[in-house]
Amino acid sequence: MFQEIDPHKISFNETREPASNDYVVSVKYGKVLFKKTNDEIDIPLISDFEGIDLKDLKYIMTVEKSNFYISVEHISLPDMEYGKLLGLLHLDSIPQEIRFAASTCAHLATWYEDNKLCGRCGTLTQYGKERNELVCPNCGRHIFPTIAPVVIVGITNGDKLMLTRYAAKGAYAHHSLVAGFVEVGETLEDAIRREACEETGLKVKNIRYFASQPWAFSSALLMGFWAEADGTEVHINADGKGELATAEWISRDDIKMESDESSLTWTMIKRFKDNEK
Numbered sequence: 001m002f003q004e005i006d007p008h009k010i011s012f013n014e015t016r017e018p019a020s021n022d023y024v025v026s027v028k029y030g031k032v033l034f035k036k037t038n039d040e041i042d043i044p045l046i047s048d049f050e051g052i053d054l055k056d057l058k059y060i061m062t063v064e065k066s067n068f069y070i071s072v073e074h075i076s077l078p079d080m081e082y083g084k085l086l087g088l089l090h091l092d093s094i095p096q097e098i099r100f101a102a103s104t105c106a107h108l109a110t111w112y113e114d115n116k117l118c119g120r121c122g123t124l125t126q127y128g129k130e131r132n133e134l135v136c137p138n139c140g141r142h143i144f145p146t147i148a149p150v151v152i153v154g155i156t157n158g159d160k161l162m163l164t165r166y167a168a169k170g171a172y173a174h175h176s177l178v179a180g181f182v183e184v185g186e187t188l189e190d191a192i193r194r195e196a197c198e199e200t201g202l203k204v205k206n207i208r209y210f211a212s213q214p215w216a217f218s219s220a221l222l223m224g225f226w227a228e229a230d231g232t233e234v235h236i237n238a239d240g241k242g243e244l245a246t247a248e249w250i251s252r253d254d255i256k257m258e259s260d261e262s263s264l265t266w267t268m269i270k271r272f273k274d275n276e277k
């Protein structure tokens with residue numbers, strides 16, 4: 001999965017000073033800045049901003065010898081462009097540990113950008129004492145990064161797995177599992193039962209945890225579970241919202257693996273196909 005970067009390790013050295021070969025993850029309205037030279041796309045380095053005073057640079061993390069800073073100033077340079085954060089997932093020309101670190105930085109940078117002003121009183125916020133903390137100098141509010149919990153559930157029916165496809169134009173095109181954001185006031189199990197019912201009309205039982213995945217692209221933490229169907233009759237989009245285009249039981253032997261090996265969803269489908277769940 002995307003976050004599996006062994007043997008590389010993420011570490012923190014907050015006393016260090018920026019150097020020319022350190023990465024800069026700059027965000028603008030949820031997009032991230034890429035450097036484009038001769039069809040090559042890369043994450044910019046401090047040396048790429050010669051002549052520009054990056055005065056809001058903030059150190060975030062280190063991966064081996066690579067250091068990552070964020071900037072929430074909007075930067076305009078001829079060979080740079082803000083693009084979709086999800087681009088970091090697929091840019092195979094950049095090592096995975098660098099892309100994963102950059103995506104984590106982009107999640108944090110987006111949070112910093114979204115919290116430049118205190119949401120309670122509208123005053124400009126300041127960096128706090130803790131790592132990744134903002135403080136409002138007017139009302140004293142301490143603001144910490146937000147992570148949205150998402151459940152993904154592999155619903156099984158003997159040797160069949162419930163596979164779905166999203167209906168929205170531009171949505172993830174490959175097979176998915178039932179999934180959704182956890183709502184305020186819900187347990188993870190509540191969210192699983194609700195999403196299963198809303199998307200497929202199925203009741204589920206014997207919920208078991210599988211694995212989790214940080215998913216910076218939607219500021220989320222994905223949590224994967226297995227559950228058994230309690231009854232097999234599918235009523236797609238039972239909530240009437242039309243989120244899915246298809247929801248079908250597919251036998252283990254008939255599952256065709258589609259791309260995105262880096263995702264928790266792919267990993268779960270593969271585990272089921274290989275009868276290893």
Ligand SMILES: [Zn+2]
Nearest residue numbers: 118121136139
């Ligand atoms: Zn405030």
